[in-house]
Amino acid sequence: MGISTILIRDTYQVSENCELEIKLTSDTELDTGTRVEIQLPNSWSLVNGPSFTRQFQATDPDGAHFVEFKSEDGNVFFEISITACNQIYEKGASRHGRNIAGILKSGKLKAGEAIIFRYRNTFAPYITDKSELKVKINGISPEKKLKLITLPGPCAFTRIIVPSGAKPDEEFPILIVSLDSFDNCSSSSLEKKTLYCNDGGIVAENLNFTGSMIVPFRISKEGVFRFKMDNTVSNAIRISKSDKAPCWGDLHIHTKLSHDGQGEDPYPYARDVSGLDFAASAEHWQSLGEPGYEIIKIWAENSYEPGKFVTIPADERNPVQWNGHHNIYFRDMEYFMQNKVHPFDSSFVPEESWPEFDEKRAMIIPHHTGISFGGLPKNGSGEAVDLSKCEERHLIPAMEIYSHHGQSEVYNPQHILSYEFNRMRNPERRANTSFPGPYYAQNYWMAGEKIGVIASSDEHSGQGGRRHGGIAAVYVEKLTRESVFDAIRARHSYGTTGERILLDFRINGTAIGETLKIPRKQEVKISLKVWGTATLLRVDILRFRFGIDTAFVPVLSDAPRPETMDIGYKLTETVSDNCVYYARITQEPLEWPGMAWTSPIWVETEQ
Template structure:
């Protein structure tokens, strides 16, 4: 036994995600005991993985029983919405001596309270953490062995179906995945009677598919024309689902490819047991059916001459090995976590990249994402100079959020924020930084005003604020899930069902070079996780581009078409931050055409916001105007 004691639990080998019940933690004091004023605290698993409470365990009503002379009190500390709760067991009356025990009951229902609730994310194995302050001095020492449990998916509730936006000979499979209400893959689900329907009818697609261990695949006709989708039903188990639409001729010059531009592996928090970069890639490709993925773990996680650099080399190996032109594209990257200038995702076009090193970062910090820097040091221009010649792009993420009002992360020793809303002490680099994250698992950052989709803001750093400063930024989205998943379908189950975001790119082919060419040229759109297809242009100039005019009075024809996954209720045209036209729709396919006859100014921009009946939303990257008076011969 450890000198500070040992902790066990009645959890068994496994629980189901979201399961409610009553469980017990048994603590036996070690030789050091716990003095009067000392404490034991028990942390729920994944307190490093994501700070928002819905991902972790809810202890419910707790009580304590003891076989000692001590007077013990049990409480839940940090019970706020943005903190991970832990159980605090305090000793009073007399010390807790060696071999004396205390039992903490979570989910105690004797007083009519509901039981405790397990975390909602499935995991191979999660570990509770116990720490002892043996003398009340505030110095906590962790117990080396703590209870672990496997978290299984709960009962399957629906099918998640993904098909390529444009079916061809290499991208010709539909993925059918059985998932529970929390978006976990139900590996225990098996069915030989899943009925398949295609719209329109397609005789070459089988009418029955087998789903084994939660997954099924259907070979699709590479020559499918028009809009096409799949519906799957398992009547015996009450499951169904519908895919996104595929349409080969939706665009004349490009294909649409979907990816997650903000995904993390277990390396992000130095916990590869939650999953490596390879695990993340396999989920993106074989569960979500994405076309590409940008992996952005904290750059500080790879510091140090030991495990950090080993993980970086392993990550590069996984990215290189899984990059399959024409089938799936992987993009190497990391997250640059400045506490003053905002977090940026950095992505590279090749299989190798230099690691940016913050001047005063301490890789041994308990909270390793913390960077001990100062305003004016490690600035975005410093980052851009470091990246010169690499071909990298940088992307600000959660640009209008602040750690005091979102994750609540304040370093316990230094009392400094994990991240501020970015400070604008620098000029934007429109070449190195062509994109901005408009949506992710925390919601949208489009506007400064809180709304249906905008859950964090009020700092004057919204996407529209960046655009108003003259930043020429296209739109991307991602999950920022921290749990080795891409674009999970349910993020805030107690409020709006926000999803992780997706980035759609308009590219000639599915290769890393083609995806990067589209990213650099801002030929992108973003959705809140649903695979809507968008086309947006001004006088034929596609999203992300610049329309040159030789006369400010020239009218501009703005065009947008959308294929939704549900009825497209509206297409809103935004010019310079204001809605100037709304097209109302009643079908999954809608087209908007609008002519702007107002005087044009250089720097004016347009973008489209598309809203579906099922809360789906998408944003097309802007098109900018450049007025060159007197140059009619060049542009006429």
């Protein structure tokens, strides 16, 4: 059987109200019982986020998301069924994937007579996309693949992104990005723009670009600098001969490969739009199968460029013997592919999903560790993660202290970034619940766990590194897959809500993630420097003394005055007992603040 297809319109603008129409013809006669199938990309099936799926229906032509099959003269009748179906791997889990099938119940179609599929009263995705639309007649697909294209909207705002550090006279990129209201690289052409440095100098004039551009630049003198175009100000870059600056990444990105995700290869967006140094496509294992793992490998290997951009092999797997959600990261692609999960049934969690990993080549990072999706569960602890029950604790060097779900620092349902409120600011307005108990970073540290922190987005649209999503700052020896992995294992990291807040927190020169050993009753020198991306609202250094305190207490809590984006502190303390310190930063805007949390510094006293 030969099949031809015509997509009446293949290109749309993000979020526009629209309808789809496809004409299908066969070179053979089609009789009753003929089955015609359409599988739309996930981006055309979800509503406005990962939680909710469009309610396709075939009964009300004037209702939302109406689908129909018909002939041009209307002399046949199709019975329509709508079933969940994974877009990539048919046996995999599916939240948004839908197979829309029409069974020819009466009438016949001559060879060459068109079947018309319409999807009406709907809207285009909110992400830019170019995804395959799958078509079958009696199980046979046409040779020509259909693609649905979604184009970005006009510029809503701009970002200027620079590295956090460079040496004097070392060239570095200034990335200027024009974004639409959905964080896609916009369609607008910006003209005759001038880029300034905060030292008063002009960096470049008459800049003309669409979407984004990079301006290479050098600074010969040491210091901290920012750049400005119109009302947009960059993050800070520290020019120094010796000071080490973090690299930035998002290690928790989902795409169409996950049953609740959308979007294509996430690495170009992470690198070229968010200006990240490293990223990971951490897809849900139960959605993948062999096809999904092969795509992950291709994406990662195509974008991995040591010294410029790093991709980390990863997936998300949540075995029944542990509670909560965990990502597994691998130091090399070979070990990742050796340990992939290939389920034959998405409802089955095979034992081999959690093998005996080599801790030098794999690590586990739990996320939204205190969450209960929806309300409080009637039984159990929701998806909360109790580290004391994790037998493979040696594989967990860090936790995700923030994602788009909210903060996992401390149990506080009234926190402005709690699970209860953080996603309510997104279009889907999803509210979850903080579960009371020892499931948060402070609880882990008070229990004696030496665990660092990162932040990452848990983004489900393939757009890692967006504001309010969460990113990780990691101090690496060099920008390679192995070095990023090793630095996180060593806890040389901190997390932010998506802003590149630059920090330098030390105790007696000991950096974050490290342990300082001193004699009892010795005075220590604590230093903290902060270079924000907006006005600082609050700067805290918190301490917990083992065997003495029942909660973390601030040794510094300051609202900087006069108001500023940059500040430094030096203080001294006499330490008599083992303790742990970390720093927390809060900055504007007040209604949805930017925050940063460091990995702790542990202080151990000796007689």
